[in-house]
Amino acid sequence: MTWSMASGNLPVGLTLTGGDTIFGVPTASGTFDFAFKAENITGSDTQDLSITISKTLLSITIPAAITGVANGTEKTAAALGLPAAVSLITAEGNVSGSVTWDVASSSYDPADTAEQTFVVDGTVSLPSGVVNPDGVFLDVSINVTVLAAVSTDKVLISVTTPSAITGVANGAEKTALALGLPATVTLMTDEGNVSGNVTWDVSTSSYDPADTNEQIFMVNGTIILPSGVINPDGVSLDVIVSVTVLAAVSTEKTLISITPPTAAITGVANGTEKTASALGLPATVILVTDGGEVSGDVTWNVASSTYNPSSGSEQTFTVNGTVSLPSGVINPASVPLNVTISVTVKARSGGGGGSGGGSTPDDQNYTVDVEVKDVAGNGTKKTTLPVTVDKTAGSAVVDIGNLFLEVGTSVINLPSMPGIDTYSFGIPVQSLSSLDGQGALTLHTDLGSITVPADMLSGVKNVDGSKVQITIGQGDPSALSETVRTAIGNHSSNLPCRWTESRLRGTIRTRRSR
Numbered sequence: 001m002t003w004s005m006a007s008g009n010l011p012v013g014l015t016l017t018g019g020d021t022i023f024g025v026p027t028a029s030g031t032f033d034f035a036f037k038a039e040n041i042t043g044s045d046t047q048d049l050s051i052t053i054s055k056t057l058l059s060i061t062i063p064a065a066i067t068g069v070a071n072g073t074e075k076t077a078a079a080l081g082l083p084a085a086v087s088l089i090t091a092e093g094n095v096s097g098s099v100t101w102d103v104a105s106s107s108y109d110p111a112d113t114a115e116q117t118f119v120v121d122g123t124v125s126l127p128s129g130v131v132n133p134d135g136v137f138l139d140v141s142i143n144v145t146v147l148a149a150v151s152t153d154k155v156l157i158s159v160t161t162p163s164a165i166t167g168v169a170n171g172a173e174k175t176a177l178a179l180g181l182p183a184t185v186t187l188m189t190d191e192g193n194v195s196g197n198v199t200w201d202v203s204t205s206s207y208d209p210a211d212t213n214e215q216i217f218m219v220n221g222t223i224i225l226p227s228g229v230i231n232p233d234g235v236s237l238d239v240i241v242s243v244t245v246l247a248a249v250s251t252e253k254t255l256i257s258i259t260p261p262t263a264a265i266t267g268v269a270n271g272t273e274k275t276a277s278a279l280g281l282p283a284t285v286i287l288v289t290d291g292g293e294v295s296g297d298v299t300w301n302v303a304s305s306t307y308n309p310s311s312g313s314e315q316t317f318t319v320n321g322t323v324s325l326p327s328g329v330i331n332p333a334s335v336p337l338n339v340t341i342s343v344t345v346k347a348r349s350g351g352g353g354g355s356g357g358g359s360t361p362d363d364q365n366y367t368v369d370v371e372v373k374d375v376a377g378n379g380t381k382k383t384t385l386p387v388t389v390d391k392t393a394g395s396a397v398v399d400i401g402n403l404f405l406e407v408g409t410s411v412i413n414l415p416s417m418p419g420i421d422t423y424s425f426g427i428p429v430q431s432l433s434s435l436d437g438q439g440a441l442t443l444h445t446d447l448g449s450i451t452v453p454a455d456m457l458s459g460v461k462n463v464d465g466s467k468v469q470i471t472i473g474q475g476d477p478s479a480l481s482e483t484v485r486t487a488i489g490n491h492s493s494n495l496p497c498r499w500t501e502s503r504l505r506g507t508i509r510t511r512r513s514r
Contacts, residue, residue: 028052029129054131055090070175071149077101102183113149154189170248174199212248253291255331264342276300312348395422416446422473432456
């Protein structure tokens, strides 16, 4: 039979000799895995083997005494500074062995203020790889000295009464914090002033947070002496503080009068929807109070007015409204809360008033030309869309559908239509919700043009299936503010526009003053 190493290594210092003998003196401890191969004329076999080399314990080094431990130190090995391990001397060198100290059985008393010297016994645990064939004693002990306590107590002489608390707002919560009571008071001792915490008995005081009158009351408290302060003379630890809560201050404003809308609303386009918003009625009016002017919301009863959106004639009518007083405004004098406003809706242009004169659209079918430009530059596509004409309302409507959504940049040209003074375009919201912001939609009419970007409504949520209606119609310059009239002027111009409720950006081109 012959033997050989199949894999692994023998511990350093050992070799395979004599064919089947491992011989030598190992120089390191641990477990070593390897495989031997045995073979003869009948065949061979391999066997996994291992050798564990241990260090032999010779003795244990006694730990040095511990001194200078502060008085009152906790009765634990860690607090007393006992070593977690001791040095073990072996035939192969020194190693560490952990120690379990029996501090509880020692004579140490943390409450004793005198100096204490005592012994703590411990038991050593041999680490892996260390053996104790000679039965070395594994018990150890250590001497510990705890110093005597050094007296630092200060002697209480007197307590400083806290200053009165004044100016507390009426209705303050019934707690020490809300009332501004001091968390500490000053204690005079034989070694200077220190602070002492106070527990205030606010609940038993006479204070009533619901009382709107001025209140002056007393709050009793008890002082807690801080560590290091003693009271051998029995100084009273009770304190009392005076608190003044102010009377409630009325913040309500008294209504004196209501300033009705000063200007009638004129120049409203014929066929405007019968709603306060569409007719341009003011949402608020000015309320005169003893505390100055404030705004009050108005609810307009448009439904009860004589306005008829279907009439093509000029209409002047009155709308009644009711003012809602805002919070903090009272009406002890019962000032009437009713207001009125005069509104004038223009006659329809092109003879829409029903008295003849002017032309009306004929019954022909209208279409609009649509020119589509691929934003990627792949060419231009042209198509047409039908126009719905309402002769009575003097309006033309184009439903763009999903055309703009599918192709990108589009230009729509509406032909001039006799008697039509309002052009409307219905566009799906999703068609103006492009995430990449590419493309633009231009709407051309004989009254003016509007250009909007493809991402105009990308910030609008929960509008699936909804449509945007953009209307180009005639307007009355006299109904505009002076600033707007100055900006538009009496000539064609390109005006930037912005929609504050979302992200509308674009350009309006006015062909002439209306």
